Amino acid sequence: MIVVGLIAGWLAGPIWKHKHPIGVRGVLVQVYAPPHAFGAAPLPIADGNAMTPIIETKDLRRNFRKTRAVDGLSLSIESGELFGLVGPDGAGKTTTLRLLAGLLQIGEGEASVLGFDLREKAESVKPHIGYMAQQFSLYGELSVMENLQFFAELFDVASKDMAERAECLLTFAGLTEFKERRAVNLSGGMQKKLALACTLIHEPDILLLDEPTTGVDPISRREFWSILTQLHLRGTTILVSTPYMDEADRCSRVGLMYEGRLIECDSPRRIREKLDGEVIVIQPEDWQQALKTVAGADGVREAQTYGESIHLLVDSGKRRLPEIEQSLHRARLKYRSIRIAPARMEEAFISLIRKQEA
Ligand SMILES: Nc1ncnc2c1ncn2[C@@H]1O[C@H](COP(=O)(O)OP(=O)(O)OP(=O)(O)O)[C@@H](O)[C@H]1O
């Protein structure tokens, strides 16, 4: 069953007066109606030719008791970027996104979205943002269309716009033929697409998506990303956290978070190029024995297995490849192939994280 709650729970702010209790599967959910006025219009983000970042943080900090969830984060994202946030569990990605969505109070430092200072104008930012939480929720007993209608009302979308936008989003998300189906009966991938459609119903300028495809099969992930790519091409600014390196590779820029800080931020290509060393890929017949033999060899900095192939990060591919071949021969271990391969994002990130841990 879908967990019942609020995809846009972040919208619940103290200035909202009207609560609408909704019972779904015996669970009482309180929904807050959005305010009609959110304050001043957003500040212009372009100043002549010099672009002002649409999202900017300086030395941003947020603790939870003694845990430093975000610890001096300085981040700058320009309008229209598709920015990927990656990092190990607990690195502070969700906390960062919640801070930027105006859901959490800033501890120290500065953060602005669309020119609004989040310390003072978090409410003004909310109508311009579509936030999809890591544990997003839909209303399981409501149909696909009813979920869209619900979020349209939550975001004060005029009823004359609602029908057209809903049809458009259903087509966009490939959900038209399922519009009468209850959300609880959709597949996991379809639920994610519906959640994204609900996040888009108020036509936000900025999307903050927290691991939107985690747990979804590769085909649905690809479909979801083709929707994100289309949004990116239309100029929507997207900040997306992901545990998947192939998704990070599809971003225009990627930031690697580690212990609340941004330890790397660049285009995927440049991040791969920064990898200190080269990668040797071996396809052994007995990968377990082969791994034992080569993992500790001279010049090997990292050894990872992918299925039955072994990826070694070495100081010099040209120098170490014949040495590794020799050690496999000496141990009488056969292999189907051995080659120097281009580095992948995963290798680059693991290497960067190991450096931090060292
Ligand atoms: N509400 C909270 N109360 C207490 N600690 C919290 C809270 N939210 C986050 N934390 C802690 O802050 C740190 C950062 O958590 P956060 O959820 O931002 O990481 P993350 O990068 O999103 O991790 P994951 O990849 O597992 O989703 C963790 O140590 C976490 O336990």
Ligand SMILES: [Mg+2]
């Ligand atoms: Mg998270």
